[in-house]
Structure formats: C-alpha cells, structure tokens
Amino acid sequence: xxxxxxxxxxxxxxxxxxxxxxxxxxxxxxxxxxxxxxxxxxxxxxxxxxxxxxxxxxxxxxxxxxxxxxxxxxxxxxxxxxxxxxxxxxxxxxxxxxxxxxxxxxxxxxxxxxxxxxxxxxxxxxxxxxxxxxxxxxxxxxxxxxxxxxxxxxxxxxxxxxxxxxxxxxxxxxxxxxxxxxxxxxxxxxxxxxxxxxxxxxxxxxxxxxxxxxxxxxxxxxxxxxxxxxxxxxxxxxxxxxxxxxxxxxxxxxxxxxxxxxxxxxxxxxxxxxxxxxxxxxxxxxxxxxxxxx
Ligand SMILES: C[S@@+](CC[C@H](N)C(=O)[O-])C[C@H]1O[C@@H](n2cnc3c(N)ncnc32)[C@H](O)[C@@H]1O
Numbered sequence: 001x002x003x004x005x006x007x008x009x010x011x012x013x014x015x016x017x018x019x020x021x022x023x024x025x026x027x028x029x030x031x032x033x034x035x036x037x038x039x040x041x042x043x044x045x046x047x048x049x050x051x052x053x054x055x056x057x058x059x060x061x062x063x064x065x066x067x068x069x070x071x072x073x074x075x076x077x078x079x080x081x082x083x084x085x086x087x088x089x090x091x092x093x094x095x096x097x098x099x100x101x102x103x104x105x106x107x108x109x110x111x112x113x114x115x116x117x118x119x120x121x122x123x124x125x126x127x128x129x130x131x132x133x134x135x136x137x138x139x140x141x142x143x144x145x146x147x148x149x150x151x152x153x154x155x156x157x158x159x160x161x162x163x164x165x166x167x168x169x170x171x172x173x174x175x176x177x178x179x180x181x182x183x184x185x186x187x188x189x190x191x192x193x194x195x196x197x198x199x200x201x202x203x204x205x206x207x208x209x210x211x212x213x214x215x216x217x218x219x220x221x222x223x224x225x226x227x228x229x230x231x232x233x234x235x236x237x238x239x240x241x242x243x244x245x246x247x248x249x250x251x252x253x254x255x256x257x258x259x260x261x262x263x264x265x266x267x268x269x270x271x272x273x274x275x276x277x278x279x280x281x282x283x284x285x286x287x288x289x290x291x292x293x294x
Contacts (some may be wrong), residue, residue: 013084013151020227022276025241025251026283026291029258032233036076038285043292044080045153045228046249048219048240050090050211053101066101067109073233074106078115080231081148086223087116090211092141103142116146123191124215128198143219158221160185192218205266207237207259213271216243224249229291238264245277252291 028035051070052063063069077087091103110116122143129139162185163171171182194214197204203213216239224230226248232240235253241264244251253260261281280287 013153015084015153015225015228017225017227020248020250022278023227023245023248023250024291025245025253025277025279026288027235027238027241027261027264027279027281028252028254028283028288029256029260030254031256032254033072033076035233035254036073036080038288039076039080039231040292041079042082042085043229044231045082045085046220046224046230047077047081047085047087048216048230048232049087049234050209050232050236051106051234053091053094053103063101067105070101070106071109071113074109074114077110077146078148083149084151084153085148086119086152086154087146087148088122088219088223089144089146090141091144092138094138103144107144110146116148117150118144119147119152120145120190125191125193126196128196143215145223153223153225155222155225156187157184159188159218161188188218202270203267205237205263205270207263210237211239213239213243216240217247220244220247220249235260236263238267242267242271242273245273245275246271248275250291252288 051073053066081087089103089106091106093104094100094102107118107121111118122145124141124143126139129137131137162168163182168182171177172179192215194212197210197212201212204210220230220240220243227250229250229252230240230244231252231254233252233254235241235255238253238260241251241253253264
C-alpha cells in the first residue's frame with residue numbers, strides 16, 4: 001500500500017464510476033431480519049449500522065438475549081456485501097451484564113464466527129456528554145469498520161483534512177515530502193473529534209440517538225462511491241439517507257418504527273439537496289430489485 005501511495009498509483013480496489021444523473025432512495029418500515037431475507041448476495045457497497053444495545057434507552061432497546069438476537073443480522077452481513085463492500089457498526093463498551101449487549105460482544109462474535117475482517121476501530125470523541133461522579137465521564141463511542149475481502153473500496157482522498165496555511169507552506173518546503181500529497185491534505189486518523197447533536201442542534205428531529213450528518217458523511221465518502229448502494233437497516237431518523245442523497249449515492253433505509261418516514265421528511269426539509277433524486281416509500285419488490293442490480 002505504501003509503495004502505491006508513494007507512486008501515486010491506484011489500489012487494486014479502485015472502482016471506475018460515473019456520476020449518476022439521478023439517485024434513488026427507498027424507505028421501508030420493517031424488521032431488519034425480515035428485510036435481509038429480500039436482499040440478494042453481493043449487492044450492497046456500504047452498510048451503516050447503528051443498532052440497539054439493550055440499554056433500555058427506548059422501547060426498541062430491550063432484548064432478553066442480545067447476542068442471540070443480533071446473530072440473526074450479523075450472520076447476513078458477509079452474504080449481502082459486494083466483494084469490495086464495507087460495513088460500519090456503531091456502539092460503545094458499556095457492558096452491564098450478560099443479558100445486555102455492547103460493541104465488544106458484537107466484535108467478539110464477528111471475529112470468531114464470521115469471515116468479516118476488522119479494518120479499523122474508530123474512536124468518535126466528543127466534548128459534550130453526561131456528567132458522572134463514580135467514574136470518568138464517557139466522551140467517546142466507537143465505530144467498527146469491517147470488510148468482506150481485502151479488496152475493499154476506500155477513498156482516502158475524499159476525506160483528507162487540509163493543512164492550515166502555515167503548516168502547508170512549511171511542508172511544501174520540506175524536500176522529503178511529495179508536494180502533490182501535501183496539497184491533498186492528511187489522513188484524518190482513527191480518532192474523530194466531532195460534536196454530538198445537542199438538544200437544540202439544527203439537525204435534531206426528535207430521535208433519541210440521532211447521529212450527526214458530519215460523521216455519516218465521512219463514512220459515506222470514504223467507503224462508497226457515487227451511484228453505489230448504501231443501506232442502513234436501523235435507520236432511526238434517516239441520517240444515512242440524507243447524506244447518501246447529498247453525496248449522490250443510492251440508499252435503502254429500514255426501521256421497525258414507522259416514525260422513520262416523518263423524521264426523514266423533517267430532516268429533508270432542513271437539509272440542502274442538490275442532486276436529482278427519487279424517493280419510494282414502501283417500494284414494491286420490483287422497485288426494490290432495481291436497487292440491487294449491479
Ligand atoms: C440507535 S437507533 C439508530 C439511530 C440512527 N442512526 C439515526 O441517526 O437516527 C436504532 C434504531 O433501530 C431501530 N430498531 C430496533 N430494533 C429493530 C429491528 N429489529 N429492526 C429494524 N429496526 C430496529 C429502532 O427503532 C431505532 O430507530
């Protein structure tokens with residue numbers, strides 16, 4: 001990889017894509033496991049999953065045996081991903097007892113029971129959060145990035161961070177560095193400092209665990225390409241759908257709670273959408289099949 005990087009070459013997972021004239025989005029109110037039964041093999045470029053963790057945050061967050069439930073969708077990930085596909089799973093390490101789940105259990109399960117490969121554990125670090133008196137206040141959550149093969153799609157250039165002017169000038173004078181790469185900016189690393197949505201954030205639409213568009217955008221831009229298919233089957237307020245339309249990707253949103261439709265509509269009204277798009281709510285099987293066509 002380093003040699004490819006120095007020579008300015010392309011990684012073997014590089015995909016030639018065309019910018020689509022229109023992208024499509026489907027919204028489905030359904031249980032994640034029964035949705036997955038409709039999904040063909042090798043059909044999804046990017047899965048963005050922010051599942052429940054059995055922490056009793058809401059009515060959808062209670063399971064008698066978390067991992068027994070989670071296995072049903074974890075076992076499907078490798079099947080539905082395209083060979084160059086990516087899957088990110090949000091979560092934290094907040095183990096309470098054997099009945100509860102957390103990302104550590106999910107990662108342990110995938111390491112031992114699946115063929116998925118862990119590429120990065122991203123630490124999402126934020127300054128705003130709950131106070132604590134008996135332990136250090138929590139200021140991070142994790143995003144585990146898995147792939148189906150080692151030929152996964154990754155567009156680092158799409159998410160590089162520009163250097164500030166003084167640093168850029170200094171690095172451009174440094175003869176050991178490639179000026180083209182310096183101008184592109186730096187790898188953002190695997191610790192992402194991005195604020196959580198406050199109660200009064202403009203993006204907020206009323207979902208208790210709504211994710212900021214900024215964090216979903218970095219994932220969508222790096223791990224999928226224009227015209228490819230992004231799926232989120234724990235869609236909540238539909239943040240993944242908004243970002244996918246903004247970034248010219250097709251998207252399927254699924255949630256067992258029908259408030260997804262209203263929340264997505266509210267987020268859409270608050271967001272700027274520049275590309276041409278079509279939205280199908282409750283798509284027919286025939287409409288859905290078109291999303292999976294390669
Ligand atoms: C952590 S939230 C996702 C929030 C979302 N990332 C956002 O930005 O708004 C988890 C979501 O999973 C949904 N959910 C829970 N169990 C489900 C199931 N069995 N099938 C589909 N969705 C489910 C819940 O309704 C909830 O909206």
